[in-house]
Amino acid sequence: MTVELLVLLLTAFMFLAALIAVETSDLLSAVICIGAAGFALCVIDLLVGAPDLTFPQVVVEVVTLVLLIRMIMTRQDTSRQTPRDTLRTAVVLAAGGVLLVVAFFAFGGLGAKGSVPPFGQPPMVQSDASLSAQYINGAQRDTGAGNAVMGILMEYRGYDMLGQAALIFAAILGGFVILRKVGRKRGESEDQA
Amino acid sequence: MGIAIYMMAFGLLLVGLYALVAKKNVVRIIIGIAILDYGINLLLVLMGYRHGGSAPILGKGETTAQLAARSVDPLPQVMVLTNIVVELAMVVVVVALAIRIYDRYGTFDMNDIRRLRG
Numbered sequence: 058m059t060v061e062l063l064v065l066l067l068t069a070f071m072f073l074a075a076l077i078a079v080e081t082s083d084l085l086s087a088v089i090c091i092g093a094a095g096f097a098l099c100v101i102d103l104l105v106g107a108p109d110l111t112f113p114q115v116v117v118e119v120v121t122l123v124l125l126i127r128m129i130m131t132r133q134d135t136s137r138q139t140p141r142d143t144l145r146t147a148v149v150l151a152a153g154g155v156l157l158v159v160a161f162f163a164f165g166g167l168g169a170k171g172s173v174p175p176f177g178q179p180p181m182v183q184s185d186a187s188l189s190a191q192y193i194n195g196a197q198r199d200t201g202a203g204n205a206v207m208g209i210l211m212e213y214r215g216y217d218m219l220g221q222a223a224l225i226f227a228a229i230l231g232g233f234v235i236l237r238k239v240g241r242k243r244g245e246s247e248d249q250a
Numbered sequence: 251m252g253i254a255i256y257m258m259a260f261g262l263l264l265v266g267l268y269a270l271v272a273k274k275n276v277v278r279i280i281i282g283i284a285i286l287d288y289g290i291n292l293l294l295v296l297m298g299y300r301h302g303g304s305a306p307i308l309g310k311g312e313t314t315a316q317l318a319a320r321s322v323d324p325l326p327q328v329m330v331l332t333n334i335v336v337e338l339a340m341v342v343v344v345v346a347l348a349i350r351i352y353d354r355y356g357t358f359d360m361n362d363i364r365r366l367r368g
Contacts, residue, residue: 060302061251068258068292075265075285084277084358091281098288105299106306106322110330114291117338121284124345129277135357145272153264160260166253176252177301179323187297189325193306193318203308205317205324206331214328221335228339235346 060104061177068105071097084129110205181248255296263289276348276358283344287337291330298323 071094078090096119102110161167165175174180181189192213193205202208211218266289269282303322308314348358355363 061255064296065251065255065258066260068255071288071292072258072261072265075262075288078281078285079265079269079273087278087281091284094285094288098292101292102295105293105295106304107298107330108305108307109333110295110327113331113334117334120338121341124275124341125280128302128345132352132358134275134277135359135362142272142274146268147302149264149268149271153267156264157257157260161253161257164253164256166257173297176255177299179298179300179326181318181323181325182300186363189323190318193321193324194314196324197308197314197317205306205308206327209324209328211332217328217332218263221332224336224339230344231343232346235343236288236348244312245323 064101064104067101070094071101085126088122088125088129091125092118095121099221107206109204149174259293259296261291263290265289270280274360276351276360280341280344280348284337284341287333287340291333294326294330294333298326 074090074094074097078087078094081090083088095114099111099114099118102108102114164173174183179189180187181193183192185194192209196202196205196208197213200208200212202212263286266282266284266286269278269285273282276366281288300322304320306321306324306327308317351363352358357363
């Protein structure tokens with residue numbers, strides 16, 4: 058079995074798991090389905106030559122799953138079984154149909170001249186002048202890293218990394234601020250608090 | 251085969267969009283956000299794939315030219331790595347907000363949450 062076929066099967070699995078997660082009536086099954094889709098994504102990362110992505114994805118997956126299960130386990134789901142919102146569903150289906158058709162031809166379906174490189178031939182393969190080719194050729198020389206992904210992440214795109222650290226800090230701070238129990242009462246002035 | 255894989259990734263994006271727009275339960279909207287993230291990660295990783303390619307890690311005694319001739323594209327992987335961290339940060343804040351909403355209104359249903367109706 059080729060890698061492409063395996064990836065196709067796993068993407069189909071992810072698609073089905075996502076559909077079930079959205080449509081099932083039980084919230085706990087929905088959360089578990091979303092976890093299944095995430096772990097399938099980890100396997101796809103491993104198959105297409107991205108082991109650097111697999112491990113962060115697994116960690117994020119487990120943390121997300123624990124957070125979501127913790128959130129719904131102690132809380133009653135009182136939502137009523139409301140009839141499907143036909144207008145919104147129709148709008149999404151129409152927008153989705155347009156997106157799929159445009160994407161089909163932009164990605165070179167039916168032998169069309171696509172504006173996106175075809176599957177299996179990233180820009181790096183087609184010309185040496187592309188950014189990826191320059192990065193991968195210079196990574197060892199410029200950064201001393203044997204792993205091109207880490208070389209790019211930590212050295213060429215170091216500011217991204219700095220932004221990520223700031224983002225994690227801001228997210229934890231935001232979570233604490235939103236979840237804290239004691240807050241200033243309305244009408245109470247600054248100096249009294 | 252390639253176009254079918256891409257279409258599956260786009261389908262995943264669509265499912266996320268559908269959950270985000272048409273669902274009335276806060277937990278399902280969080281799930282929709284997560285599905286959208288998966289779709290974007292999947293699409294970016296797939297766009298960097300090369301037929302028969304392997305991980306962009308330098309082997310023993312290998313030159314960078316040999317590495318560039320066999321490896322997959324490392325740049326989309328870097329972008330996805332950033333996105334994974336952003337996803338986690340976003341989920342933390344959104345779950346905190348949902349817990350707060352439940353404490354205040356006692357429900358996850360948007361129809362019963364007066365000030366969220368839209």
